[in-house]
Amino acid sequence: MRCGLRWLLLFLALALLGRAQAQGRIDCDALLSHILGETVHYCVMLPPGYDAAIAGHSPRRYPVLYFLHGLGDNEQTLFKSGGWELIEDLRQKGQIPDFLVVVPEGKGSFYINSADGRIRYSDFFIREFIPHIESRYSIRRERSARAISGMSMGGYGALRFAFAYPDLFSSVSAESAALIADSPQTAGAMPTPLTGLLGAVFGNPINLLHWHQNSPFVLAKKNRARIRSLGLAIDFNCGREDEFGFEKGAAELHRQLQAEGIDHEYHLYPGNHDAGYFLAHLGEMFMFHGRVFAAGKVVPPGSAKQRPSTN
DSSP states (O other), rough: OOOHHHHHHHOOOOOHHHHTTTTTEEEEEEETTTTTTEEEEEEEEEOTTTHHHHTOOOOBBBEEEEOOTTTOOOHHHHHTTTHHHHHHHHTTSSSSSSEEEEEEETTTTTTTTTTTTTHHHHHHHIIIIHHHHHHHSSSSGGGGEEEEEEETEEEEEEEEHHHHOOOOOOOEESSOOOOOOOOOOHHHHHHHHHHHHHHHHHHHTTTTTHHHOOOOOHHHHHTTHHHHHHEEEEEEEEEETTTTOOHHHHHHHHHHHHHHHHOOOEEEOOSSSSHHHHHHHHHHHHHHHHHHHHHHHHOOSSSOOOOOOOO
C-alpha cells in the first residue's frame, strides 16, 4: 500500500514538473533609455523550454514578435487580460511555433517621436530597445525572424514601424489600429478624447509635416516598391462599430494597398473598440505571424490576400 502511494506521488510530481516545463513564462524588466532620459519597462513571454535551452548552452535562437499595447494599457496588459492563456493554448495545440513575445511600455507616445522633439520614442525603439532585447535574449536577428504587431494606438505604431522600416520586419499585424482617414485639421478638431492626446504627440495645432512624416498611409506609398520587393506580410482588422471610427481608416488603408499592388490580409468584423473584440481576434494575429516564422521566410507574394468577410 505504501509502495503504491509512493509511486502515485512520484507520478503526480513528474506530471506537475512536465506541465511546468511545457508552459512559457513572463520575464519583466526595465531599460534605462539614454534617448528618452527615463526608464522604460517591458515584459517578455518566453516559450516552453527556453530556460532549459539557455541552461544547457543550446545554440537555439528564437523568432521574436514585438507587440505594441494600446492607449491606457501598459507592458503587462496583454498577459493579464487573457493573452497569456490564449498564447499557451495555441502553442499546446500546435497552432503556433515557439517564439518570444516582447511588449514595451509605450505610454501615450503613439510610438513616434513627438512633434516638439521632447519624446523620441521611435528613435528609442529602433536604436535602443530592439538591440537591447536581441542582445539579452536568445533571438534570431535576421529579418525573417522579426515581426511587429499591436492594437489601437499600438496598431498604428506597428504599421508605421513596418512601413517605415520594411527591411527590419518580415510581417506586421494590427487590430483596430488608430488610423484616422480624416484630414489632420479635421482630426485635430474632433471633439473626442483623442483630441488632447493627438495634440501632445502631433502638436497643437497639429504639425502637418510631422503628421505626414509619421502617417502609415504616406509611408506605405513612399516605400511601396521596397515593401513589395521584400514581400512584407501584412494583416489588419477592425470592428465595424468602432467607437473612434477607425474602421474607416482600415478600409482606406485596404483600398490604398490594393491600388499600390501590395499584398495584404484585411478583415472587417462585427464588434467595437474594446478588450472583448481584441481578445476575440488576437489568436489569428499570432497564428498569422506563426505561419511566417514557421516558413522561415516572408509569405510569398500573392498568398496574403483579403479574407472573405463573415458575419
